[in-house]
Amino acid sequence: MDDADVTIGPVNLAARVDDALAVQALAFGLSEDEIVVRRHIVLRHLLNPGACSYGATNAAGRLVGFVYGMPNDRTHWWSGVVEPYLRAGGTADWLDDSFVITELHVHPSYQGRGIGRELITAITDQSDLPRSILSAIDTESPARGLYRALGYKDLARQVHFPSAPRPYAVMGAPLPLPRRNGLRATGSPRN
DSSP, X not given: OOGGGOEEEEOXXXXXXXXXXXXXXXXXXXXXXXXXXXXXXXXXXXXXXTOEEEEEEOTTOOEEEEEEEEEOOTTSHHHHHHHHHHHHTTOGGGGSSEEEEEEEEEOGGGTTSSXXXXXXXXXXXXXXXXXXXXXXXXXXXXXXXXXXXXXXXXXXXXXXXXXXXXXXXXXXEESSOOOSTTXXXXXXXXX
16 A cells, blocks of 8 residues: 555545445444444534535545544534533633534554544644644544644543543644644645
């Protein structure tokens, strides 16, 4: 697999939801039942105003990574769950004027090559909001390391989502996110 053969750009995630969930299942360890539930959630999220998605495709057109997000809305379920944790830490204002990274996943055989970095910077580049927020499993992981390298800081830790077996951290970063070599990744092949 040659990294130069991976292209980052906007993707119609609703049309490729099954491909995206196959990547997420491998990257995140989802069961068949969880995939069915998440399929409906993803399709519903994509109907929100300002929702957008980017994908990483290989030379054969296979989706090997994706990200999607939207401007945060305090009436959404996610905001309702995280708001008390943020309020307790004095960071609830991050729920306003923020672009939420809803999901970001890269196929395991393509991880560690900068694809996740390019996906998240590409999607946040399209936002005119001053900052971005996301949630990630509250453990030291490559994903958390990437988010920190991009300027995300912990806003709340040990956040418990209903039915999630592990606690999450909510992280926030000012936009635009920093780049390697100052280059923008949107729509171009990786070289």
